[in-house]
Amino acid sequence: MTRKLQYSAMLLAGIVAGLSAVQAQPPVPHGPGKPGRPATENRPRPAEGLVALTTLNGTIGEFTTNDEAILNGFTLNTGSATTTVRFPAHLGKAIQSAGKTGSNVTITGLNEVTPEGISVFRLYNLTSGGTTVADTPPSLPLTPATPQAITVKGKVLDYQFDKQGQINGLQLSDQTIVHVPPHIGSQIRDIVPKASEVSVDGFVKPLGEGQIRLRKLTVVEASLISANGKSFLMR
Numbered sequence: 001m002t003r004k005l006q007y008s009a010m011l012l013a014g015i016v017a018g019l020s021a022v023q024a025q026p027p028v029p030h031g032p033g034k035p036g037r038p039a040t041e042n043r044p045r046p047a048e049g050l051v052a053l054t055t056l057n058g059t060i061g062e063f064t065t066n067d068e069a070i071l072n073g074f075t076l077n078t079g080s081a082t083t084t085v086r087f088p089a090h091l092g093k094a095i096q097s098a099g100k101t102g103s104n105v106t107i108t109g110l111n112e113v114t115p116e117g118i119s120v121f122r123l124y125n126l127t128s129g130g131t132t133v134a135d136t137p138p139s140l141p142l143t144p145a146t147p148q149a150i151t152v153k154g155k156v157l158d159y160q161f162d163k164q165g166q167i168n169g170l171q172l173s174d175q176t177i178v179h180v181p182p183h184i185g186s187q188i189r190d191i192v193p194k195a196s197e198v199s200v201d202g203f204v205k206p207l208g209e210g211q212i213r214l215r216k217l218t219v220v221e222a223s224l225i226s227a228n229g230k231s232f233l234m235r
Contacts, residue, residue: 003200016223053124055108056083060099067160068177069217070207076107078119085109087123088111099128115163116169138209139152148204152176156194172198176218180225181234189206192227199226202234 060074061082071092076083085107087095099105109124125134154172156180167185170178170192178186178200194197201224207213226231 014045018091026073039222046055051110053077053108053110054121055106056121057106058083058103060101060103060105062101062128063096064213065216068205068219069213069215071214073120076105084120085123086114087126088138090136090208091123091133092212093210094133095126096212098126098131098133103128124151141209145206148206149201149216150204151199151201151220151221152178153199156192156196158194170198170200172200175216176200176220178220178222178225180200180222184234191230191232196227200224 051068055060056076056078058076058078061077063071064073064075064084066072066089070089072089073084073086076085105126105128107121107123107126109122111119112122113119123135125132127133152172154169154174154176157173158171159167160169160171160177162182162185164184167180167188168182169180170188172178178198200220200222202220202222205219205221222234224234
């Protein structure tokens with residue numbers, strides 16, 4: 001019995017010592033943040049709640065577009081600086097109708113930095129003369145657009161890339177942009193190197209409500225690409 005009591009006492013002492021050692025250890029740091037706290041707590045967070053808007057006056061300089069030549073911004077000359085203004089693409093037709101290059105406008109919005117690290121002025125509304133355009137959601141189409149099948153052929157001039165730097169499209173010599181699924185972007189360079197002739201089967205990507213394209217361009221969602229005697233199905 002005495003030996004059993006001695007053994008139990010030794011076992012209990014060992015457990016207590018182990019717990020004391022664990023409690024004495026400092027919390028393990030998570031990355032570059034404070035000890036025991038995730039690093040994300042030190043990152044700046046987007047503004048929440050009420051956000052003060054800024055009003056600018058000036059003249060419209062150059063209209064700007066996205067990678068599909070769809071109007072989504074312009075430069076504003078205020079006299080002391082040139083500001084890059086961005087707005088949702090569905091406001092394109094209304095913005096272009098309200099003001100032309102050289103038109104005097106008053107815009108309200110806020111400064112922000114895009115995911116690409118570019119400082120822009122995000123437009124909330126624009127007034128030119130007696131016309132005001134406000135950032136409101138686009139209306140939904142009464143009937144979905146019918147997919148238009150198309151086959152295009154041309155030489156690959158360049159690649160297009162997404163925000164992560166992955167290839168997600170091809171620029172062809174016939175004024176066509178071919179979209180490919182992002183997960184196959186790493187294979188595209190080998191399948192269709194620059195300057196190669198390609199044939200693409202797919203569907204035309206229609207313009208959305210209120211959008212306007214500033215130059216002639218066809219955007220195709222690829223389903224089949226043929227190059228160098230081989231065909232590849234997009235999945």
